[in-house]
Amino acid sequence: MKIVKSVMAALALGLMSSTAASAGDVRLMWYSDGVEGEVIKDLVGRFMKENPDVNVILDNVAYKVVQEQLPIQLEAGQGPDIARVTNLKTIAQHWLDLTPHIKDPAYWQANFGNEFDWMRPDGSKAITGFMTQITLTGGFANKTLFEQAGVPLPGPKATWDEWVDAAAKVQASQKLPAAFAIDRSGHRISGPNVSYGANYIKPDGSPAPVDAGVKAFAEKLVKWTAEGKHMKEVWVSAAGSTYRAAAEDFINAQIAYYYSGSWQIANLETKIGNSFDWVATGTPCGTKGCSGLAGGAALVAIKYTKNPKDVGRVMDFLAREDIVKEFTERTLFLPAHKGVIAKGNLDFKSNNPAVKAALQKYVAATADIMPAAAALPAWKWATPYYGALVTRISQVMAGELKLDEAFARMDKDIADQVAQAK
Amino acid sequence: MAGVLGRAAGVLAAPVAWAAALVDRPMRAWQNATGTNGMAAVFLAPNMLIFGVFVLFPLVINIAYSMTGGTALFLPDRTFVGAAQYERLLSCADxxxxxxxxxxxxxxxxxxxxxxxxxxxxxxxxxxxxxxxxxxxxxxxxxxxxxxxxxxxxxxxxxxxxxxxxxxxxxxxxxxxxxxxxxxxxxxxxxxxxxxxxxxxxxxxxxxxxxxxxxxxxxxxxxxxxxxxxxxxxxxxxxxxxxxxxxxxxxxxxxxxxxxxxxxxxxxxxxxxxxxxxxxxxxxxxxxxxxxxxxxxxxxxxxxxxxxxxxxxxxxxxxxxxxxxxxxxxxxxxxxx
Known part of the structure; x- marks a missing residue:
C-alpha cells in the first residue's frame, strides 16, 4: 500500500510539474527567406531574459512546412501557438483574436491596422497578428552583365517589352541561358497582370473571369519563354501550383534580369557578395501602370493555444517599436510599423550600397501600386486564382495547352475551387 | 561451466514459465468452451487488430472521404456528396x-x-x-x-x-x-x-x-x-x-x-x-x-x-x-x- 501511495504521489508531482512547464511554453513556428531566422532567435532569447517565466520554443522550419503542414495541423485544432505565415486570409479562421491578451490594442491598431484585413475573415474586427515585413514584388538587374554587354539599363518607366529586349541583348552578348526569369508563382505575375489592366475581383467580391489584362501578360510570358528569353525550367519543371524561385539563377549570373520581390534583398546581398553589381528596378510598366503587388509575412497567434496570455506577451514584445525597428534593420525588410516608417531613421545593417539603394527603390515603388493590386492581399479568393494562373500557364509553356484552352481552364479551376470552398 | 549456463537458462526461462502458467488456465477454459476455431481466433486477433487499425480502418475512412466535399479536414465537418467526386473524375467526352x-x-x-x-x-x-x-x-x-x-x-x-x-x-x-x-x-x-x-x-x-x-x-x-x-x-x-x-x-x-x-x-x-x-x-x-x-x-x-x-x-x-x-x-x- 505504501508503495502504491508513493507511486501515486510521484505521478501527481510529475503531472503538476509538466503542467506548470507547459503553462509557460509558447511554441513559435518560423521560416526564413534570408537571415531573419538568426535575428528572431536573438530577439526571442532577449524576450526570455526579460520574461524568465515564459519559455519560447522556436521551431525554424522550411517554408513548405508552413504552406503544406501547418494548415493540416490547424484543421486538427493543433499546431504552434504563434506562426509566421504568408497564407494570411484563406485560413484566417484559425487565428486568435489577440485583443484581450495584448497590453494596448490601440497601439496595434495605430501601427499595424492597415493590414489587419489581410489576416482576418471578412467582416471581422479581430487583431490576429502583425506583418513582420511588407513585401513588394519587383525586379533586379545584373548591372555588371549589362555593362559588359554595353547595354544601358532601361529607365524608371521602361515597359516589360523594353526590359525584356534589353535583357535579351545581354543574353546574346554574354551567352546566357536566358535573358530573365520570373518566380513560378501566381502572386509574382499578378503585379504585371494588373499593370496590363487585369482586375481579378468582381464588384461583389467573387472572382472575375480571366480578363484582357491577364491574357495580355500571359501571352507575352509564353512568347518570351518560347523564344528562350524567359528561363523555361523555372516554370516548366514542375506540375501543379508548386512554387519555384529563380533567385539561384540570378545569383549565379545565368540571367540578366530577375523579377521577384523585396524579400530577396538580404538573400542577394549574402550570396552575391562582390561577385557582381546589381540594382533593384521596381516593376516594369504595362499599358495601364507599373504596379508591383504588396504582400508579406505576418506573425499570427493560433486560436488553439493553451497560453493566450503568454502568447499576448510574446506578441507585444515582438511588435514593440524598438524591436520592429531592430528586426527591420537587421533583416533588410520593409517595415509594416507606421511609427517606424514615419520616423524614417532606419539604419539598415549592410555596407553594400546596392542594398540601401534597393530598399529605397522598393519604398518608392509602393507609390505605383494600382488599386486592383492593392486589393489582392485582403481578397479571400486570391490563393485559388494564383494557383490556376501558375498551373495553366506552365502547361502552355510546356506545349500541352493552347492559350485559349488555358484561359478557359483557369476560369473553370477557379470556379471549382470557389464551389468547393463554399 | 555447464552448470552455470543451466542456471542462467533457468533464470531467463523463469519469467516465461511464469507468464505461460498465468495464461494457461484461461486459455484452456477458452479452448474447452469454443473449440479449435476459437483458439485460432485468439491467436489471429493481435494480427487482425493491427490490420484493422492500420489498413482496414484507413481504407474505410478513405472511402468515406471520397463521398464528401468541401475543404474541411475532419469527416464530421464535411458535406456528403455521394458519388459526385467519382463523377467528376470519370466525366469525359473522349x-x-x-x-x-x-x-x-x-x-x-x-x-x-x-x-x-x-x-x-x-x-x-x-x-x-x-x-x-x-x-x-x-x-x-x-x-x-x-x-x-x-x-x-x-x-x-x-x-x-x-x-x-x-x-x-x-x-x-x-x-x-x-x-x-x-x-x-x-x-x-x-x-x-x-x-x-x-x-x-x-x-x-x-x-x-x-x-x-x-x-x-x-x-x-x-x-x-x-x-x-x-x-x-x-x-x-x-x-x-x-x-x-x-x-x-x-x-x-x-x-x-x-x-x-x-x-x-x-x-x-x-x-x-x-x-x-x-x-x-x-x-x-x-x-x-x-x-x-x-x-x-x-x-x-x-x-x-x-x-x-x-x-x-x-x-x-x-x-x-x-x-x-x-x-x-x-x-x-x-x-x-
Missing part, C-alpha cells in the same frame, strides 16, 4: 483526350501512368534478365558486380532523384561531359520526351537490382545437365536461351512482371524529386496527382484526392490478385514436379 475531361489533370496522370507502366515494366524485365544472365556467368569479381547492381535498391528514392537531377540538369554532369566532348548541351528535364525517358530510366536504375536478384535465383535453379545436354547436341546459344532458359525462367519472370507492374503504378518519389511532374504535366503520375490535390495545392481537396486514390487502389487490387494467382500456379507446378 477518354483518349484528357482535354475533354472535366478533371483533365487526373486523366493526364492516368495516361502518363499507363504509358510509364508499359515501357518501364517491359524494359525493366529485359534489363533484369540481361543483368541476371551476366551476373550468372563465371566472371571475375562476380560477387562485387552483384553488389554493384543491387546497391541502388538500398538508396532512398529521394537520394536517387537528387543524384539524377544533378546529372541531368542544365549545368549537370551529363551536359558538362557533352560540352567537353564537343557536343551541344541540352536541357533534358525541360524536354517532354527526355524528361519522360529519364523518369523511366532512373526508376529502372533504382530497382533493377531487386528484380535481377529474383531472375538470378530462377537461373540458378535451372538444372545444369540441361545445358550440358544442349552443348553436347551442339545447340546454338540463342536457341539454348529461347528453348531452355526462358521457359524455365517463366515463373520467376511472371513474379517480376507483376511486382514491377504494382510498383510502376505507384511510382512517385524519385520522379517527383527528379522532374516535379514537369515539364508541364508530362511526368505527373497518379500518385503525384493525388498528392497535389489532397496535400500540396493551395486550396486542398481531400474528397477528390480520396476518390482518385480509391480508383487507383482498385487497379492495384486487380494486379495483386493476378500476382496471387501467379504465385498459386507456381506453387502448384512446383508440387507437381
Amino acid at each position: 477518354y483518349t483526350d484528357p482535354k475533354t475531361c472535366e478533371e483533365d489533370q487526373f486523366w493526364i496522370a492516368v495516361r502518363n501512368t499507363g504509358v510509364f507502366v508499359v515501357f518501364q515494366v517491359a524494359l525493366m524485365t529485359v534489363v533484369a534478365v540481361v543483368t541476371a544472365l551476366i551476373l550468372n556467368r563465371e566472371i571475375r569479381g562476380r560477387s562485387f558486380w552483384r553488389a554493384v547492381f543491387f546497391f541502388p535498391v538500398l538508396l532512398s528514392p529521394v537520394v536517387v532523384g537528387l543524384i539524377w537531377r544533378w546529372i541531368l540538369q542544365r549545368d549537370g554532369l551529363l551536359n558538362a561531359a557533352l560540352f567537353q566532348l564537343g557536343f551541344t548541351p541540352h536541357v533534358w528535364l525541360t524536354d517532354r520526351f527526355w524528361a519522360f525517358a529519364a523518369a523511366i530510366g532512373v526508376s529502372i536504375w533504382a530497382h533493377v537490382g531487386f528484380y535481377a536478384l529474383i531472375v538470378l535465383a530462377g537461373l540458378q535453379a535451372i538444372p545444369k545437365d540441361l545445358y550440358e545436354a544442349a552443348e553436347m547436341d551442339g545447340t546454338k546459344p540463342g536457341r539454348v536461351f529461347w528453348r531452355i532458359t526462358l521457359p524455365l525462367l517463366m515463373p520467376n519472370l511472371l513474379v517480376v512482371i507483376v511486382l514491377a507492374l504494382i510498383r510502376a503504378v505507384q511510382i512517385f518519389d524519385e520522379v517527383f524529386v527528379l522532374t516535379g511532374g514537369g515539364p508541364g504535366t508530362s511526368t505527373m503520375f497518379l500518385t503525384q496527382y493525388i498528392y497535389e490535390v489532397g496535400f500540396a495545392s493551395l486550396l486542398k481537396n481531400p474528397g477528390l484526392a480520396s476518390a482518385a486514390s480509391i480508383l487507383m487502389g482498385g487497379v492495384l487490387v486487380v494486379l495483386t490478385l493476378v500476382q496471387l494467382a501467379v504465385a498459386r500456379r507456381n506453387e502448384a507446378k512446383g508440387k507437381r514436379q
Whole structure:
C-alpha cells in the first residue's frame, strides 16, 4: 500500500510539474527567406531574459512546412501557438483574436491596422497578428552583365517589352541561358497582370473571369519563354501550383534580369557578395501602370493555444517599436510599423550600397501600386486564382495547352475551387 | 561451466514459465468452451487488430472521404456528396483526350501512368534478365558486380532523384561531359520526351537490382545437365536461351512482371524529386496527382484526392490478385514436379 501511495504521489508531482512547464511554453513556428531566422532567435532569447517565466520554443522550419503542414495541423485544432505565415486570409479562421491578451490594442491598431484585413475573415474586427515585413514584388538587374554587354539599363518607366529586349541583348552578348526569369508563382505575375489592366475581383467580391489584362501578360510570358528569353525550367519543371524561385539563377549570373520581390534583398546581398553589381528596378510598366503587388509575412497567434496570455506577451514584445525597428534593420525588410516608417531613421545593417539603394527603390515603388493590386492581399479568393494562373500557364509553356484552352481552364479551376470552398 | 549456463537458462526461462502458467488456465477454459476455431481466433486477433487499425480502418475512412466535399479536414465537418467526386473524375467526352475531361489533370496522370507502366515494366524485365544472365556467368569479381547492381535498391528514392537531377540538369554532369566532348548541351528535364525517358530510366536504375536478384535465383535453379545436354547436341546459344532458359525462367519472370507492374503504378518519389511532374504535366503520375490535390495545392481537396486514390487502389487490387494467382500456379507446378 505504501508503495502504491508513493507511486501515486510521484505521478501527481510529475503531472503538476509538466503542467506548470507547459503553462509557460509558447511554441513559435518560423521560416526564413534570408537571415531573419538568426535575428528572431536573438530577439526571442532577449524576450526570455526579460520574461524568465515564459519559455519560447522556436521551431525554424522550411517554408513548405508552413504552406503544406501547418494548415493540416490547424484543421486538427493543433499546431504552434504563434506562426509566421504568408497564407494570411484563406485560413484566417484559425487565428486568435489577440485583443484581450495584448497590453494596448490601440497601439496595434495605430501601427499595424492597415493590414489587419489581410489576416482576418471578412467582416471581422479581430487583431490576429502583425506583418513582420511588407513585401513588394519587383525586379533586379545584373548591372555588371549589362555593362559588359554595353547595354544601358532601361529607365524608371521602361515597359516589360523594353526590359525584356534589353535583357535579351545581354543574353546574346554574354551567352546566357536566358535573358530573365520570373518566380513560378501566381502572386509574382499578378503585379504585371494588373499593370496590363487585369482586375481579378468582381464588384461583389467573387472572382472575375480571366480578363484582357491577364491574357495580355500571359501571352507575352509564353512568347518570351518560347523564344528562350524567359528561363523555361523555372516554370516548366514542375506540375501543379508548386512554387519555384529563380533567385539561384540570378545569383549565379545565368540571367540578366530577375523579377521577384523585396524579400530577396538580404538573400542577394549574402550570396552575391562582390561577385557582381546589381540594382533593384521596381516593376516594369504595362499599358495601364507599373504596379508591383504588396504582400508579406505576418506573425499570427493560433486560436488553439493553451497560453493566450503568454502568447499576448510574446506578441507585444515582438511588435514593440524598438524591436520592429531592430528586426527591420537587421533583416533588410520593409517595415509594416507606421511609427517606424514615419520616423524614417532606419539604419539598415549592410555596407553594400546596392542594398540601401534597393530598399529605397522598393519604398518608392509602393507609390505605383494600382488599386486592383492593392486589393489582392485582403481578397479571400486570391490563393485559388494564383494557383490556376501558375498551373495553366506552365502547361502552355510546356506545349500541352493552347492559350485559349488555358484561359478557359483557369476560369473553370477557379470556379471549382470557389464551389468547393463554399 | 555447464552448470552455470543451466542456471542462467533457468533464470531467463523463469519469467516465461511464469507468464505461460498465468495464461494457461484461461486459455484452456477458452479452448474447452469454443473449440479449435476459437483458439485460432485468439491467436489471429493481435494480427487482425493491427490490420484493422492500420489498413482496414484507413481504407474505410478513405472511402468515406471520397463521398464528401468541401475543404474541411475532419469527416464530421464535411458535406456528403455521394458519388459526385467519382463523377467528376470519370466525366469525359473522349477518354483518349484528357482535354475533354472535366478533371483533365487526373486523366493526364492516368495516361502518363499507363504509358510509364508499359515501357518501364517491359524494359525493366529485359534489363533484369540481361543483368541476371551476366551476373550468372563465371566472371571475375562476380560477387562485387552483384553488389554493384543491387546497391541502388538500398538508396532512398529521394537520394536517387537528387543524384539524377544533378546529372541531368542544365549545368549537370551529363551536359558538362557533352560540352567537353564537343557536343551541344541540352536541357533534358525541360524536354517532354527526355524528361519522360529519364523518369523511366532512373526508376529502372533504382530497382533493377531487386528484380535481377529474383531472375538470378530462377537461373540458378535451372538444372545444369540441361545445358550440358544442349552443348553436347551442339545447340546454338540463342536457341539454348529461347528453348531452355526462358521457359524455365517463366515463373520467376511472371513474379517480376507483376511486382514491377504494382510498383510502376505507384511510382512517385524519385520522379517527383527528379522532374516535379514537369515539364508541364508530362511526368505527373497518379500518385503525384493525388498528392497535389489532397496535400500540396493551395486550396486542398481531400474528397477528390480520396476518390482518385480509391480508383487507383482498385487497379492495384486487380494486379495483386493476378500476382496471387501467379504465385498459386507456381506453387502448384512446383508440387507437381
